[in-house]
Amino acid sequence: MKYIITILTMLGFAAVMAIIFLYAQIRFDADKIIDYNPKLTTQIYDRNGDLVANLFDDENRLYVAYHDIPARVIEALVATEDTSFFEHNGINIEAIFRALIKDIHAMKLVEGASTITQQLIKNTVLTRQKTLTRKINEAILAYTVEAALTKEQILERYFNHVYFGHGYYGIKTAAHGYFNKNLDALSIKEIAILVGLPKAPSSYDPTKHMDLSLSRANQVVNRLYSLGWISEAEYTKATLEHPMVYDETLTRNRAPYVVDEVIKSLASEYDDIKKGGYKIYLTIDLKMQQLAHESLNVGYKGMVSRLGKDANATELNGAMVVMENNTGNVLALVGGIDYSKSSFNRATQSKRQPGSSFKPFLYQKALDWGYSPLSEIPDISRTYVNSETDEEWKPKNYENDFEGLITLKEALVHSRNLATINLLSLLGMDSVYKELKKDGFKNIAMDLTLALGSFGISPLEYSSFYSMFPNYGVKTEPLMVKKVINRQGVEKIYETKSQTITSPKQSYLMIDMMKEVVKRGTGRNAQVPGIEIAGKTGTTNSSVDVWFCGFSPDIEVLTWYGNDNNTPLKKGETGGRSAAPAFKHFMTKYVELHPETTREFKMPEGVNARKVDGTTEFFTDVSPFPKSSTKELKEEGGLMF
Structure with a gap:
């Protein structure tokens, strides 16, 4: 009996040490999500407030605060990806067991049970490989993130970080890119298209595969309707809608000679000009430029x-x-x-x-x-x-x-x-x-x-x-250059x-x-x-x-x-x-x-x-x-x- 207790104690100690070691390894990854500081697109505007160009380094991302994300966008995401998001602590145990039964039946990993928190973690710091080690890391990170952040903060990070295809990072970027609209101007069908994209951004890119994109969007619309979150009239209208989709360059550079000169003149003052999320207001008038x-x-x-x-x-x-x-x-x-x-x-x-x-x-x-x-x-x-x-x-x-x-x-x-x-x-x-x-x-x-x-x-x-x-x-x-505003809202006048x-x-x-x-x-x-x-x-x-x-x-x-x-x-x-x-x-x-x-x-x-x-x-x-x-x-x- 003495030996059994000793062995169990040692195993327990080893397990605790393993978890501590594992946590120490992933703590840095957790900090990346908790202290979120992504690359942001700098936008250049003319004297009338018209967009001249987007400047970005690798990731074209326009940031949107949680309070500026329409409720319907949040509902569409939660309905499609994680209905019990506001109830769990990062891991949905019930969904895991359902997926496990399907995996055992198929004798391989065929279905996940990722919460929105886990999806954020996968997109931010982990790979998408379905391995046991990654799943354990993901679970620990999910609990860590949920303990440190509110649900609203997690959603804000998700909507800003996730890739929506076509070079667009973040839902605000995708809304402007695909539809030339602000988030609050999107229809239910347009929201559904965006919410459906992160699952397979390339496959559902509406500029390349409109049929697949609409099919995926209709699944989102149907889910909203089945939950009773939209009316029958809204469901019918959204199902029949075929939104106008734009296929434009990511930079949208309407005055390249001007933009080159602006970058050159500001580069010494702002070394992160292409990833700092600045708003640059010019004296240039785009009509006069043309x-x-x-x-x-x-x-x-x-x-x-x-x-x-x-x-x-x-x-x-x-x-x-x-x-x-x-x-x-x-x-x-x-x-x-x-x-x-x-x-x-x-x-x-x-x-x-x-x-x-x-x-x-x-x-x-x-x-x-x-x-x-x-x-x-x-x-x-x-x-x-x-x-x-x-x-x-x-x-x-x-x-x-x-x-x-x-x-x-x-x-x-x-x-x-x-x-x-x-x-x-x-x-x-x-x-x-x-x-x-x-x-x-x-x-x-x-x-x-x-x-x-x-x-x-x-x-x-x-x-x-x-x-x-x-x-x-x-x-x-x-x-x-008339004015530069940084991501904190501090402006400098020239x-x-x-x-x-x-x-x-x-x-x-x-x-x-x-x-x-x-x-x-x-x-x-x-x-x-x-x-x-x-x-x-x-x-x-x-x-x-x-x-x-x-x-x-x-x-x-x-x-x-x-x-x-x-x-x-x-x-x-x-x-x-x-x-x-x-x-x-x-x-x-x-x-x-x-x-x-x-x-x-x-x-x-x-x-x-x-x-x-x-x-x-x-x-x-x-x-x-x-x-x-x-x-x-x-x-x-x-x-x-």
């Missing part, structure tokens, strides 16, 4: 048509940036003609020469240093010699002629290269270079080629500098930065000059009826790069085209011919969509006007009329306002 893409293609197709049928246009590409003048909010950013063919973002990654579109920055310096729009500068040819290499440089105008003396306004309107180079020489290369660096320009050359925009800059960065003109002297940095470059009155003189560029100069193709447009064309040597940088009182639109391999475009392609039509298309449609947009530039205080030869000319105390115009003014008898 319009910008459409407009960029207008210019592109025009250039391709001029190439001829036998020409190769594979290297030809473009970019467009649309920005609000006073806020810096980027409304649209398109980095190429076709993202599927090239994800290289030419709006942010390429550094292209701005050419003549850079001239307004030099002319603004001249105005700020006392020149008037009517001040005359020499438009004559000169030969420059590099003192170090003895290499000669003999620039010329696009038209291969020269005017002699020409006013600043006329030189800009007709984009006269020689006049601009001579202006830079008159202003002083050192002084201009120093001021441009102070304004934020980088990588600019300290030689006279600067007058022709002989440095590289991306369209997005360039849009910041160009904002100083329509923004009355204030340069505004582009802003694309603000733009600005820098005052010149005064409003001096800036207005440049606005007027750039309006003339569009009215009667190189930018005539950018005219839009019913609204004042100002801007400047840009064409580099051999037409390697062509630009049109234009703006209305409210927004600016920068457009660039060129070959990716930096080879020349077809002869005759210029900023006015190639890029301005894209701008015109965008602004024309923009005005239609936003009839409330400001139509005229406001003249700030400190700007005066006189009639000269029948034309209204503007001046300020910093930029007075040149003395040579005094007689003309007296003869005209001008009007000050």
